[in-house]
Amino acid sequence: MEEWQRLLKDGVNNAQQLFDRFGVDKALAEQISEDFRIRINAYYLSLIEAPGDPIWRQVVPDAAELEDVDCPDDPLNEEGDSPVPNLTHRYPDRVLFLVNHQCPIYCRFCTRKRKVSEPGWWNKETLKLGIDYIRQHTEVRDIIISGGDPMMLPDHMIEWILSELRAIPHVEILRIGSRVPCALPQRITPELCNIIKKYHPVYVNTHFNHPREVTEVAKKHCGMLADAGVPIGCQTVLLKGVNDDPAVMKELMQKLLTIRVRPYYIYQADLTKGTNYFRTRVEKGLEIIKALRGHTSGLAVPHFVVDAPGGGGKIPLLPEYVVDINDKEVVMRNYQGKTFRYPQVPEPYATDTTDSPVAGTNGVAGGPYEHTLRIPEPAALLE
Numbered sequence: 001m002e003e004w005q006r007l008l009k010d011g012v013n014n015a016q017q018l019f020d021r022f023g024v025d026k027a028l029a030e031q032i033s034e035d036f037r038i039r040i041n042a043y044y045l046s047l048i049e050a051p052g053d054p055i056w057r058q059v060v061p062d063a064a065e066l067e068d069v070d071c072p073d074d075p076l077n078e079e080g081d082s083p084v085p086n087l088t089h090r091y092p093d094r095v096l097f098l099v100n101h102q103c104p105i106y107c108r109f110c111t112r113k114r115k116v117s118e119p120g121w122w123n124k125e126t127l128k129l130g131i132d133y134i135r136q137h138t139e140v141r142d143i144i145i146s147g148g149d150p151m152m153l154p155d156h157m158i159e160w161i162l163s164e165l166r167a168i169p170h171v172e173i174l175r176i177g178s179r180v181p182c183a184l185p186q187r188i189t190p191e192l193c194n195i196i197k198k199y200h201p202v203y204v205n206t207h208f209n210h211p212r213e214v215t216e217v218a219k220k221h222c223g224m225l226a227d228a229g230v231p232i233g234c235q236t237v238l239l240k241g242v243n244d245d246p247a248v249m250k251e252l253m254q255k256l257l258t259i260r261v262r263p264y265y266i267y268q269a270d271l272t273k274g275t276n277y278f279r280t281r282v283e284k285g286l287e288i289i290k291a292l293r294g295h296t297s298g299l300a301v302p303h304f305v306v307d308a309p310g311g312g313g314k315i316p317l318l319p320e321y322v323v324d325i326n327d328k329e330v331v332m333r334n335y336q337g338k339t340f341r342y343p344q345v346p347e348p349y350a351t352d353t354t355d356s357p358v359a360g361t362n363g364v365a366g367g368p369y370e371h372t373l374r375i376p377e378p379a380a381l382l383e
């Protein structure tokens, strides 16, 4: 048995073990785990310092999971945009492809609680249907391989999926979404790295939520992936009692860069059933971005996004830096709150090299500055 398999086996995998370890309410934990299993592998367990701490909160069931029953099972309507089972085609050129139900830990705030931890919704046949769909859709150039966690599959399954997708001529990049680099780094073995690097370009987007997850072990194994040529990004979820604090987020983002993981997104928590107790106000995310941008390396500043309820996709939110845009100038605030002005290009030079409109045709019509932005008519420029 490999080390990572032993760590899974030796972890907390049910209510009884959770009770034995922490003395929590066993009946309650049992009830909660009927809907969404408990899993805290021995490595992640070792990161818990005290009950209720930011590591504990992510993985130990809470009575509040039974509360907000009105929230939807599928808040992002992933099933509604699903042409074949376990594949969501929402954006023009890329698809989300769910290939496994298992994870190295079961995060209590998981958006995909409706499927994750529950076996039976995927098998090799549904994988083939997904691969066929991608083969038939030449517009798809980017595959987000997710789950569950693809890296929890055996090596030969990972290799099969990567090789099938890589054989499709129009597929340009492969992305693996995985919590393994954070929650069970030991799964990143030399053998796995050797498989992945055969199918480049392969990107990995992982998921760290707290600076205490950035350990020497994570550093070693993320380094192995990076040495195999895999760019690693991080998709953090903003969570109450875990990282809803600009100082904690700043430390996390800076530490991620030291282990060669590049912050990519901070997600506002989704409206998933049983996860309201993790939600913050949206302003908290804006406050965090404001505390990062300019104050630390630009590489440490991810995009803050809200995945729009009902399936609208990810919408980036920014603190307000633009004070005004008019024909003469742009008035802006910098990270220190000081105001600066940038003059617009004078009329004789204002011709666009393309005729792309400023707002309107890309689905982002009606922005707040549309009424003040004005592209001069070509005729006016010829005078």
Ligand SMILES: *Cc1c(COP(=O)(O)O)cnc(C)c1O
Residues within 6 Å of the ligand: 088, 089, 090, 091, 094, 095, 096, 144, 314
């Ligand atoms: C997040 C997501 C993607 C990928 O989005 P990027 O912004 O390209 O990272 C693709 N499809 C679905 C359904 C998603 O939720």
Ligand code: SF4
Residues within 6 Å of the ligand: 102, 103, 104, 105, 106, 107, 109, 110, 111, 112, 116, 147, 148, 149, 179, 207
């Ligand atoms: S690792 Fe990701 S998919 Fe798995 S339980 Fe955690 S958030 Fe959900």
